Amino acid sequence: VFFFFPCLEYRAKNEIERQEFMFLLTGGVGLKNKYKNPDPSWLPDKSWDEILTVSTFSSRNHVTENIGEWQKIYDSKEPQSFPLPEQWNNTLNELQKMVILRCLRPDKIGPAITTFVTDKLGKKFVEPPPFDLTKSYLDSNSTIPLIFVLSPGADPMSSLLKFANDKEMVGNKFQSISLGQGQGPIATKMIQEGMEEGTWVCLQNCHLAVSWMPVLEKICEEFSSEKCHPDFRLWLTSYPSPKFPVTILQNGVKMTNEPPTGLRLNLLQSFLSDPISDPAFFSGCPEKELKLLFGVCFFHALVQERRKFGPLGWNIPYGFNESDLRISIRQLQLFINEYSHVPFEAVSYLTGECNYGGRVTDDWDRRLLLTMLDDFYNPEIIENPRYTFSPSGIYYAPPKGTYEDYIQFIKNLPFSQEPEVFGLHENVDISKDLQQIKILFESLLLTQGGDIQGTSSGGGDSTLYEIADDILSKVFCLAKYPVRYEESMNTVLGFILLNVTQTTPLSEDKAIKGLVVMDAELEALCGSLLIGKVPENWAKHSYPSLKPLGSYILDFLERLKFLQDWYELGKPTVFWLSGFYFTQAFLTGAMQNYARKHRIPIDLLGYEFQVIPQDTADTAPADGVYIHGLFLDGARWDRTKSKSNAYVCPLYKTSERKGVLSTTGHSTNFVIALTLNTDKPVQHWIKRGVALLCQLDD
Structure with a gap:
């Protein structure tokens, strides 16, 4: 990332439009698409939408008329090296070809970036340098702290202890403490003694002593060659933390030692x-x-x-x-x-x-x-x-x-x-590559700061008007539904918030026109809309979702339609489980209906699960509910095979899976555990990380 960005920024100013550059980083913002996908059998709708978005240098007609040539690129094992159709291969530069690759095969952007940096800067810029503690030590002195930026799986302490032994800083000459509650005064005393006697002091896990960091910052600011013995060194270890003092980072020698890969x-x-x-x-x-x-x-x-x-x-x-x-x-x-x-x-x-x-x-x-x-x-x-x-x-x-x-x-x-x-499927590499590319581009976007206004050739304001008007034209109000004792499901309909998504685009329109003040919240909203990200203010009031803005709005509208149809046509026979704001409320409602019907205490009830062979049903079951809308991650369901084993499969709201640990011992992202029958040993699916998801990320 570090070497790719300056290289990319320099080339982008000379070789591609600002709109194309921002598309490479964001994937564009698309809410409408009036053109039909020419071949849905292999071309995903998301890729087709993105191809239409980069219309500044691409031709929709060329893709439609030469669909076979484009499929060869999509199916290739190394699409980053596969030549584009002749018309495009001769006219597009390397960055524009990378934009096309992002549309078709975003999982291969990583190798394309490596090749790009190697060609422009040299091979040494893509190979990590070996961890050299001696070199870092020579760059420091008694007033400059040495900071280990920790990464999972790597512990620099063994290397530091060996280095201290080589420098004959052992015994009383090397003091170490792991920071935590109540350790601050002890660490302060150790630093004072080290400054006077010329010993080494190592403070481990600074990220765990956030409240003591201002004290450490003040101590480091007072370091001077007069106060500090020439042999004194302060070593710090910390995971990346927003609370770590910036001045210490700026003045210190920073090192990181990542675990070996493979x-x-x-x-x-x-x-x-x-x-x-x-x-x-x-x-x-x-x-x-x-x-x-x-x-x-x-x-x-x-x-x-x-x-x-x-x-x-x-x-x-x-x-x-x-x-x-x-x-x-x-x-x-x-x-x-x-x-x-x-x-x-x-x-x-x-x-x-x-x-x-x-x-x-x-x-x-x-x-x-x-x-x-x-x-x-x-x-x-x-x-x-x-x-x-x-x-x-x-x-x-x-x-x-x-x-x-x-x-x-x-x-x-x-x-x-x-x-x-x-124990994973061979296609897991695609998921891994997509996740790494997502993190890469999010990191690059952070470097843009406030310079994201020019994401459209027509200017940022016109793009914002277009996005806001499109959202407002689609979002509608829901009618309220009466609550009845016999039907607990009606209560589930209350869990929806439309106010924020309706009022914030209106406020944004007024702010752009100068009718209201553009405060920090509205500015953050505009920045998020321009890069196709769900605004933070919406996410606070929203159901969990990892979708980009365009997909999020379409998904939100589907949820509103599901609830509106429920209101107008009555309770559905098959429920869209993923469409609820709070999924557990629906599950409790289903159990409560059964408890009231059969007069059984609800705390004595549990769930049983069965995958039925058809996708729809004309009538609801006598007891329980039919549901649809779940996605199997890490496996697929085969309706033709008989199955003898039962795999306990967790259901999550998003593909991130992790959340805040709740009092139940599960993540807040976790919904419920379902049993799925299988013809393979249960361990096979556990190692594959198989889970059910309420929604995808696209």
């Missing part, structure tokens, strides 16, 4: 680190321990690498690191030395529930973690010489050998791994 490099780092790298430890391991040792290292690599797949990997990206692996290895050795047979239940509990599980706050993530651990902590890994860690058979625990044999075995593993080793 199973091979991750395994290699584990075997090159303490305690495995210690010859005394390794030589004292019997063969059964070596197999389990390799298994737990492989497990450690898997749980770290799953993070890159987003919600399909983990609902919440946990910071598993080397200390979790280190304590698990020590405990494994302890149990093997103490018992004649391996107590798998005990080591599984300590590793899965305590060491790694201690970081896990989501129940569904805990289920996944323990399922993955079962593949490595079981008798098969010791007894079966052909036991493999993946269906392909590439990964397995090698037979007993020397330490060098293990290192060589790891080095011979594939440099990059297929999703099958994680």
Whole structure:
């Protein structure tokens, strides 16, 4: 991102229009589309809408008339390298071709950006430099703090302790404290002593001591060469935090050490680190321990690498690191030395529930973690010489050998791994790439600041008028529905807020005309509308949604129509579950109807689920409700196969899956757990991260 942006900004000023540049970052704002998709069998409606939006240099007729040529690009494994149709290939520059790629295959923008930066700046700008603590130290002095910006899975403390040992700053010369409640005064005293005596002081996890950060800022501002001993150094570690003092960041030497990417490099780092790298430890391991040792290292690599797949990997990206692996290895050795047979239940509990599980706050993530651990902590890994860690058979625990044999075995593993080793489907890479590109462009948009007004060739004001008028023309008011004791569902209709979406566009129109003052809230609203993002003021009053503005408005109108039809035509026979503002209210209403009808206390009732073969129904069921509108993420439903196992599948409001942890132990994004019948083992779907969603992101 850092090198792509200045390169992009410079080229954009000379090679493409401002409108095209902003489209590359935002994907455009589209609410209306009067032209029919020429081939919906392969061309998604979203891609077609975006192609129409970039009409400044594209031709709708050319796409319609040469649909076969465009399909070849869409189907290509490397569309970023595939030549466009001749008419376009000869006239468009590289950035304009990237805009077309964003329309057709946004998942391949990443490789296109890498190629772009390599061509314009050189290969060294796309390769991360090695972590060099010595070089950073030489850039500092006693008045300049050294700041480790932490990333999940990487712990710089072991590197820092080794570096301190090399510089002979050990014992009383190196003091460290992990910040938290009540640790501020102790840290202040340590810094004062370090300044006087010339020792090193390390304050860990500054992001956990937000209230003490102003004190730290004041201390650092008072650093001077007269007050500080020349050998004194202040080391700080912190995750990115908006509360971290800006002045310390500006004046300090900043470093980050990301964990190795890929199973091979991750395994290699584990075997090159303490305690495995210690010859005394390794030589004292019997063969059964070596197999389990390799298994737990492989497990450690898997749980770290799953993070890159987003919600399909983990609902919440946990910071598993080397200390979790280190304590698990020590405990494994302890149990093997103490018992004649391996107590798998005990080591599984300590590793899965305590060491790694201690970081896990989501129940569904805990289920996944323990399922993955079962593949490595079981008798098969010791007894079966052909036991493999993946269906392909590439990964397995090698037979007993020397330490060098293990290192060589790891080095011979594939440099990059297929999703099958994680238990995921091969298409998961597409989801991962789309998520990374979304984050990339959101980061680039933040650098634009207030310079987003020129997103249209006709100027920002005319675009705002157009968007606001379009929204106002479509949003309508709902009639109120009477509440009856016999029908709890009528109460569900009360959970809708239209006021904000109707009043804010009106206020924005007046502000542009100069009739009212353009305050900070309206300015933020205008900025969001111009980049196709749902305004923050709307999101506060809205149901959860990750859709861009155009799709959000269309979805919102569908919800209003669903409720209006309910009012005009009566209670539907099949309910659109995703269309409710508060989904749990509908589920409670359905249960309450049954409880009142059969005179059973509601707290004694539970749900049963059945997937029926048809999509519609003419009559409602005698008890319970028919629902539709759910999406299966990570799998598809096959109506033709008979199914014997039952997979407990969580239902989430959005694909983000994570939310605020509620008193029930579940995320606020979580709705309910449904049982889905399957012909495969339940573990297969747990590893695939299969879940139901109320809505998609498009």
